Amino acid sequence: xxxxxxxxxxxxxxxxxxxxxxxxxxxxxxxxxxxxxxxxxxxxxxxxxxxxxxxxxxxxxxxxxxxxxxxxxxxxxxxxxxxxxxxxxxxxxxxxxxxxxxxxxxxxxxxxxxxxxxxxxxxxxxxxxxxxxxxxxxxxxxxxxxxxxxxxxxxxxxxxxxxxxxxxxxxxxxxxxxxxxxxxxxxxxxx
Amino acid sequence: xxxxxxxxxxxxxxxxxxxxxxxxxxxxxxxxxxxxxxxxxxxxxxxxxxxxxxxxxxxxxxxxxxxxxxxxxxxxxxxxxxxxxxxxxxxxxxxxxxxxxxxxxxxxxxxxxxxxxxxxxxxxxxxxxxxxxxxxxxx
Numbered sequence: 093x094x095x096x097x098x099x100x101x102x103x104x105x106x107x108x109x110x111x112x113x114x115x116x117x118x119x120x121x122x123x124x125x126x127x128x129x130x131x132x133x134x135x136x137x138x139x140x141x142x143x144x145x146x147x148x149x150x151x152x153x154x155x156x157x158x159x160x161x162x163x164x165x166x167x168x169x170x171x172x173x174x175x176x177x178x179x180x181x182x183x184x185x186x187x188x189x190x191x192x193x194x195x196x197x198x199x200x201x202x203x204x205x206x207x208x209x210x211x212x213x214x215x216x217x218x219x220x221x222x223x224x225x226x227x228x229x230x231x232x233x234x235x236x237x238x239x240x241x242x243x244x245x246x247x248x249x250x251x252x253x254x255x256x257x258x259x260x261x262x263x264x265x266x267x268x269x270x271x272x273x274x275x276x277x278x279x280x281x282x283x
Numbered sequence: 284x285x286x287x288x289x290x291x292x293x294x295x296x297x298x299x300x301x302x303x304x305x306x307x308x309x310x311x312x313x314x315x316x317x318x319x320x321x322x323x324x325x326x327x328x329x330x331x332x333x334x335x336x337x338x339x340x341x342x343x344x345x346x347x348x349x350x351x352x353x354x355x356x357x358x359x360x361x362x363x364x365x366x367x368x369x370x371x372x373x374x375x376x377x378x379x380x381x382x383x384x385x386x387x388x389x390x391x392x393x394x395x396x397x398x399x400x401x402x403x404x405x406x407x408x409x410x411x412x413x414x415x416x417x418x419x420x421x422x
Contacts, residue, residue, distance in 0.1 A: 127285060159341070168361075178321070217336075222321030228344065240339050246396075272327070272334055280341040 102250070143255035150194070150202040151247040155209075159277045160184050160267045161238040163220065169232030175224040176235045176276065183216035184239050190263025192248050197244065203268060207242075214271035215239050223276045231280040240273035293326035300322050302358040302383075309356045309358040309385045310416040317351070318342070319418040320399075325361070325407040338405040338415060346370065346398050352420045353390040353403060357381040361411025365390050367419075368396020391422075 162182040168174035186196050196213045205210055220237045227233035242265070247261040306322040320340065327336040346369050353367040359381045366375040367390040378388035405415050 173351075178323075212329065215329065222325035223340065224319050225342065225344075226317050231344075233344075270337075271329055273337040273339050274327070275339040275341070276320075276346060278346045 115132040124154050126127050133149055143251055145255060146253055148195075148198075148248065148250050151249070152199075152201050152206050153245045153247075154205050155203075155207050155242050155244040158241055158243045158267060159236075159238045160241050161236045161277070162271060163237050166235040168231055169227050171229045171231065172233075172277075173224050173226055174233035174235050176222060176237065178219070178222060179220045179237065181216065181218060182220065183214055184241075184269045186212075186266065186268055187215045188246065188263060188264045189266055190246065190248065190261060192263070194246075194248055194263075198269070199265070203242070203244065203265075207244075209242065210271040211241070211273040212269050215271060216242075219272075224274065225278045228280060232281075232283060234281065235276055235277050236272070237276055239269045240275060241267055241269040243267060253274040284326075299326075299359070299412070299414060305358045305385050306356045306414045306416045307325050309365050309387070310354075310418060312418065313420065314419040315422060317419045317421055318403075320416055321355075322414045322416040324418065325359070325363070325405070325411050325413045325415055333413065335407050337407070338403075342401040343399065344401075346394060346401060348394045348396050348398075350422045351392050353392075353417060354420060355388045355405065355415065355417045356385055356388075357388070357415050358383065358385045358418045359411070359413025361413055362408040363388070363411065363413070363415065364404075364406040364408065365393055365417075366402070366404040366406065368402040369394055370396075370400060372398070373402075377408075381411065 113211055120149045126276045166174055166176045188194060200211050200276055203209060223235060225233055225235060246265050247262045248258060251257045254260040291422060303322040325336055326333050332349050351369060355365050355378060357363055360379050363378045364375060365378055365388060368393050372392045372394060374390050374392060379386050386388050
């Protein structure tokens with residue numbers, strides 16, 4: 093092999109075959125310059141983009157069913173029957189206990205996505221219905237109409253341009269109305 | 284459900300009034316009645332849109348051991364699912380389709396021991412538009 097051939101081989105990655113070939117052709121009258129592979133061209137510097145999720149976010153957790161009472165609290169007894177009459181135009185609105193402002197719409201949307209529920213910032217029912225319940229002898233019966241919503245924990249946090257959490261506040265959604273579930277709750281007391 | 288036009292709402296209201304009246308008449312209490320509800324629609328209006336309403340009533344009182352029957356009355360269109368729970372016992376059933384004349388469905392539960400807490404849920408399927416009433420009887 094000629095020197096030119098060896099030099100052209102030296103431009104390729106330094107492998108076993110190349111070394112053996114070079115060793116086989118070294119002789120007293122031949123000077124072989126063996127060089128390592130040419131350095132790869134440096135890549136263009138990476139310019140980081142801002143975090144795609146930069147901004148304010150909500151996380152919800154620990155969902156529990158709650159009855160959100162509305163209208164008249166009926167009580168009767170001892171014993172007999174307690175009856176509730178028709179009431180009109182009852183409504184309830186999202187209530188949150190947190191030391192930070194929040195977007196009601198964003199919070200509802202997050203809860204719906206996280207839990208697969210159908211919630212509402214404000215829920216209204218035009219007309220309730222009658223309901224009666226027998227009361228155990230010696231007890232007082234209580235009836236109240238309401239919306240069957242949820243209570244849950246909430247975290248409001250912010251992601252900065254590097255996708256790092258830059259602030260976080262936790263609070264409680266004390267009542268989040270459901271869009272469609274309404275009804276009565278009955279209970280008894282001794283007095 | 285799509286927003287209703289005023290004409291549709293008026294016609295729907297008239298039909299629903301008839302369904303409510305029919306169901307109320309059928310749901311007369313008897314000596315066996317423990318809980319009774321008045322007739323209510325399976326739809327409600329939220330923010331100008333007609334939406335399906337899930338009926339859910341719960342009690343936190345004690346139920347003596349024995350046999351109980353949930354009797355559901357329905358008039359209108361569509362299908363209802365009835366969920367009945369007393370203590371740790373529960374059943375859910377798909378009821379016969381509602382019709383313009385009142386139809387009746389029942390769900391039975393047997394309590395082997397005294398139990399606390401009760402739950403009744405009436406869940407309309409799809410675009411059910413009906414009036415519903417129910418009572419719980421000790422049988």
